[in-house]
Every structure is written in C-alpha cells, then in structure tokens.
Amino acid sequence: MFEIAINQDHLEKLAREVIEERVKEIDQKIFFMDTKQVLQYVNMSWNSFNTNIMADPNFKAAIRLGSKWLFNKKELDNYLDRFFHEVRDSGGDIQQYKRRNA
Numbered sequence: 001m002f003e004i005a006i007n008q009d010h011l012e013k014l015a016r017e018v019i020e021e022r023v024k025e026i027d028q029k030i031f032f033m034d035t036k037q038v039l040q041y042v043n044m045s046w047n048s049f050n051t052n053i054m055a056d057p058n059f060k061a062a063i064r065l066g067s068k069w070l071f072n073k074k075e076l077d078n079y080l081d082r083f084f085h086e087v088r089d090s091g092g093d094i095q096q097y098k099r100r101n102a
Contacts, residue, residue: 032070042080052094053083 033041039049053059061075087097 030073033073033076034071035069038069038071038076041076052098053079056083 035046039046042049042053044052054062059079061079062069062071064070087094090097
C-alpha cells in the first residue's frame with residue numbers, strides 16, 4: 001500500500017508561481033487594447049472612462065486609428081496605477097478628486 005502526503009502550502013506556492021508566469025506571458029503579448037477591451041479591463045462605462053480618464057491632460061496612453069481608439073497597455077497600466085494612488089490619497093472618490101483638481 002502507498003501513502004501520498006501533500007504539502008498544501010507548497011502546492012499553493014507552486015500554483016501561484018505557474019499562474020504568475022502565465023499572466024506575464026499573456027501580458028507581454030498584448031500591446032494595444034481597443035476601447036471595448038479597455039472598458040472591460042477598468043470596469044467602467046465609456047462615459048465614465050471618457051470623463052474621468054480620457055479628459056485628464058496627463059493621460060497619453062491612447063492614439064486614434066481613424067475612428068477607433070487604441071490604448072498602449074503598459075502606458076495605461078502605469079497611468080491607472082498613478083491615478084488610483086492619487087485618488088485614494090485624496091479621499092478615494094473619483095468624482096470629488098476630479099472636482100478638486102479640475
């Protein structure tokens with residue numbers, strides 16, 4: 001008879017490492033995102049995204065291709081990270097943050 005012992009912590013660590021590696025691979029493959037992908041990514045409507053993100057003069061992660069917007073994922077991630085920290089550090093409300101800094 002065989003006995004198999006599984007170390008749950010080690011198994012979880014291995015799973016996390018594999019998942020993180022896969023996420024990095026996927027992240028490296030995506031350069032541009034279209035509007036639909038970005039809106040799903042940030043979980044916002046177009047109006048909210050346009051009002052709170054695109055209208056910011058510091059937002060430079062988008063270019064146009066005819067009538068289509070293309071977003072550089074790395075620049076978008078960098079902007080969103082800064083934006084999140086600025087909003088959080090000023091009270092956590094995007095609408096009030098925009099009013100104070102408009």
